[in-house]
Amino acid sequence: MKIAVAQINPTIGDLVNNAKKILAVANNAAKKGVRLLLTPELSLCGYPPRDLLLYPGFVESMQQQLEAIAQQLPKGMAALVGTVEANPSATSKGQKPLFNSMALLDEGKVQHIFHKRLLPSYDVFDEDRYFQSGYETNYFALSHQNAVASDLDDSFSEESSLKIGVTICEDLWNDEQFWGKRNYEVNPIEDLAYLGVDVVVNLSASPYSVGKQKLREAILHHAATKYKLPIIYVNQVGANDDLIFDGNSVVFNRQGEIVSHAKGFESDLVIVEFDPIQQNLSALTPINKQGVILDENEEIFAALVLGVKDYAHKCNFSQVILGLSGGIDSSLVAAIATEAMGADRVLGVLMPSPYSSDHSITDAVALAKNLGIRYEQFPIQEAMSAYDQILAPLFTGTEFGIAEENIQSRIRGNLLMAIANKFGYLLLSTGNKSEMAVGYCTLYGDMNGGLAVIADVPKTRVYSLCRWLNRHQEIIPNHAINKPPSAELKPGQLDQDSLPPYEILDDILDRLICQHQSEPEIIQSGHHSEVVHQVIKLVARAEFKRRQAPPGLKITDRAFGTGWRMPIASRWLVN
Numbered sequence: 001m002k003i004a005v006a007q008i009n010p011t012i013g014d015l016v017n018n019a020k021k022i023l024a025v026a027n028n029a030a031k032k033g034v035r036l037l038l039t040p041e042l043s044l045c046g047y048p049p050r051d052l053l054l055y056p057g058f059v060e061s062m063q064q065q066l067e068a069i070a071q072q073l074p075k076g077m078a079a080l081v082g083t084v085e086a087n088p089s090a091t092s093k094g095q096k097p098l099f100n101s102m103a104l105l106d107e108g109k110v111q112h113i114f115h116k117r118l119l120p121s122y123d124v125f126d127e128d129r130y131f132q133s134g135y136e137t138n139y140f141a142l143s144h145q146n147a148v149a150s151d152l153d154d155s156f157s158e159e160s161s162l163k164i165g166v167t168i169c170e171d172l173w174n175d176e177q178f179w180g181k182r183n184y185e186v187n188p189i190e191d192l193a194y195l196g197v198d199v200v201v202n203l204s205a206s207p208y209s210v211g212k213q214k215l216r217e218a219i220l221h222h223a224a225t226k227y228k229l230p231i232i233y234v235n236q237v238g239a240n241d242d243l244i245f246d247g248n249s250v251v252f253n254r255q256g257e258i259v260s261h262a263k264g265f266e267s268d269l270v271i272v273e274f275d276p277i278q279q280n281l282s283a284l285t286p287i288n289k290q291g292v293i294l295d296e297n298e299e300i301f302a303a304l305v306l307g308v309k310d311y312a313h314k315c316n317f318s319q320v321i322l323g324l325s326g327g328i329d330s331s332l333v334a335a336i337a338t339e340a341m342g343a344d345r346v347l348g349v350l351m352p353s354p355y356s357s358d359h360s361i362t363d364a365v366a367l368a369k370n371l372g373i374r375y376e377q378f379p380i381q382e383a384m385s386a387y388d389q390i391l392a393p394l395f396t397g398t399e400f401g402i403a404e405e406n407i408q409s410r411i412r413g414n415l416l417m418a419i420a421n422k423f424g425y426l427l428l429s430t431g432n433k434s435e436m437a438v439g440y441c442t443l444y445g446d447m448n449g450g451l452a453v454i455a456d457v458p459k460t461r462v463y464s465l466c467r468w469l470n471r472h473q474e475i476i477p478n479h480a481i482n483k484p485p486s487a488e489l490k491p492g493q494l495d496q497d498s499l500p501p502y503e504i505l506d507d508i509l510d511r512l513i514c515q516h517q518s519e520p521e522i523i524q525s526g527h528h529s530e531v532v533h534q535v536i537k538l539v540a541r542a543e544f545k546r547r548q549a550p551p552g553l554k555i556t557d558r559a560f561g562t563g564w565r566m567p568i569a570s571r572w573l574v575n
């Protein structure tokens with residue numbers, strides 16, 4: 001029996017077109033004789049649909065689209081399609097209104113609805129807000145003719161049918177042996193193994209972070225070998241706002257070996273076959289090497305490219321704009337944007353001030369030429385003088401300081417938004433994670449933008465990405481990489497005058513933000529106490545800026561985005 005993994009890229013809430021995507025893949029798979037099509041978690045509405053789920057009309061439309069898919073599936077093909085189902089007990093028992101579900105479609109109808117059992121509500125996930133946990137072990141028997149779900153005792157005895165256990169994403173993430181603790185009361189895979197299914201499918205929407213695929217494959221390998229069960233893991237691909245879904249769907253046989261691997265960061269269709277004699281899965285398509293990305297920089301770059309591409313596409317932008325300072329942050333963002341949009345759809349704007357170095361222009365021009373993107377130059381001195389004159393009645397007699405310095409950044413941010421607004425471009429902001437953490441950025445200045453492309457990329461990683469980009473030829477001008485970083489807001493200014501060296505800063509930030517270490521713990525790891533105290537203070541104080549920042553693409557386990565919920569007016573991290 002042939003089973004297809006439909007690694008699709010849905011747009012959140014675009015039910016009609018998502019349904020069309022599912023049917024298009026189904027028709028493709030039908031040509032290869034596929035009996036069962038597997039789609040990712042919530043494939044009909046895309047993951048995460050967030051508060052769209054609060055609209056009853058949204059849930060009703062999903063029901064209609066689901067039935068339409070069931071009717072239009074190619075003859076002889078069954079499918080598992082991710083959807084939601086209303087919880088009939090919701091009002092009476094104070095339960096959550098919906099189930100996160102998988103619909104089994106066969107013979108023109110919705111045959112059965114399975115409910116996700118383990119609901120993640122940590123980091124970026126918020127499933128307890130909408131969903132009730134499913135109570136039942138999810139499985140069905142699929143014969144060459146039809147699918148029979150639930151109460152399967154009779155069909156399970158039929159030799160010719162394949163017994164398939166259904167799990168939805170988090171359902172797989174609770175093995176006591178693997179984690180060294182129990183994350184939830186139940187273990188859906190264990191329940192399925194106990195029932196004697198032939199194959200387990202895991203239909204996921206698992207967002208990307210560095211190293212996540214290795215973790216997923218370790219979990220899958222553990223489950224396959226522990227229960228001697230083949231597992232088909234289907235992941236969503238595509239970016240939705242801050243979250244990037246990398247695909248990388250993968251199929252394990254019962255020996256825990258990978259038999260098939262879908263592409264990373266692209267839609268894909270993979271077909272496997274279950275052999276009833278061997279009781280095992282094998283691949284019809286060879287293992288796709290594109291799915292096996294080894295280099296972390298290559299992986300992060302691909303993720304960010306997909307993040308920009310899908311954000312622009314799904315928000316209907318065909319062109320992007322950014323300020324080019326000749327520094328590495330804007331250079332890296334320009335390189336990502338060029339790969340995502342195509343060189344002719346990226347506009348770089350150079351806006352030198354009297355404090356700008358000559359190399360800020362020469363490096364920015366060299367970058368634009370290397371990338372083949374269009375660039376414009378608008379010196380900002382006149383605008384600065386105009387600001388000075390207007391503000392003179394209030395500012396005269398005061399000392400020149402940060403407010404005056406920041407005017408340059410605010411003029412640039414305004415000009416960029418004016419151009420973006422005039423031509424319908426998307427403004428990309430260029431702040432990195434280290435700067436966003438300590439507030440080394442100007443609100444309503446360089447923080448302006450629609451998408452913060454590298455907001456989750458620490459500065460040390462910005463360097464390694466630039467060096468990786470230059471591995472074959474110079475794309476980011478080497479001078480930009482080698483010069484000391486500077487905001488160039490006053491003569492001779494260097495980042496390192498205000499901040500510790502980035503290697504030190506990034507280590508402290510990682511301990512504080514990702515590992516939740518306390519001030520004494522960070523000091524104990526070898527950092528200077530004054531530096532640690534200063535950094536923590538800066539991080540706490542900059543919360544107001546981050547709350548107003550554009551959405552940033554997530555690539556680490558803990559990003560300043562939907563998974564970071566810090567109070568602004570607070571006293572705990574520092575007094």
Ligand SMILES: Nc1ncnc2c1ncn2[C@@H]1O[C@H](COP(=O)(O)OP(=O)(O)OC[C@H]2O[C@@H]([n+]3cccc(C(=O)O)c3)[C@H](O)[C@@H]2O)[C@@H](O)[C@H]1O
Nearest residue numbers: 402406409435439440441442443446486487489498544568
């Ligand atoms: N809790 C709070 N809630 C709401 N608003 C709050 C606030 N705390 C301060 N504010 C307001 O925000 C202002 C301070 O923020 P803001 O105006 O952004 O400016 P500020 O943080 O004072 O200065 C920006 C810093 O970033 C550096 N910079 C700027 C641009 C680019 C780069 C770079 O290298 O990329 C670095 C620059 O050299 C300077 O050190 C306060 O004066 C106050 O008006």
Ligand SMILES: Nc1ncnc2c1ncn2[C@@H]1O[C@H](COP(=O)(O)OP(=O)(O)OP(=O)(O)O)[C@@H](O)[C@H]1O
Nearest residue numbers: 323324325327328329330350351352430446486487
């Ligand atoms: N002279 C300039 N011309 C155009 N844009 C600028 C200029 N200076 C700053 N910007 C914009 O503001 C952002 C923040 O710039 P700044 O140079 O202050 O900090 P940075 O973090 O060192 O960034 P970069 O490495 O890109 O220089 C830049 O990435 C760029 O988009």
Ligand SMILES: NC(=O)CC[C@H](N)C(=O)O
Nearest residue numbers: 120169170173205206207
């Ligand atoms: N959608 C989900 O259930 C995702 C949760 C899961 N632990 C993951 O990140 O892969």
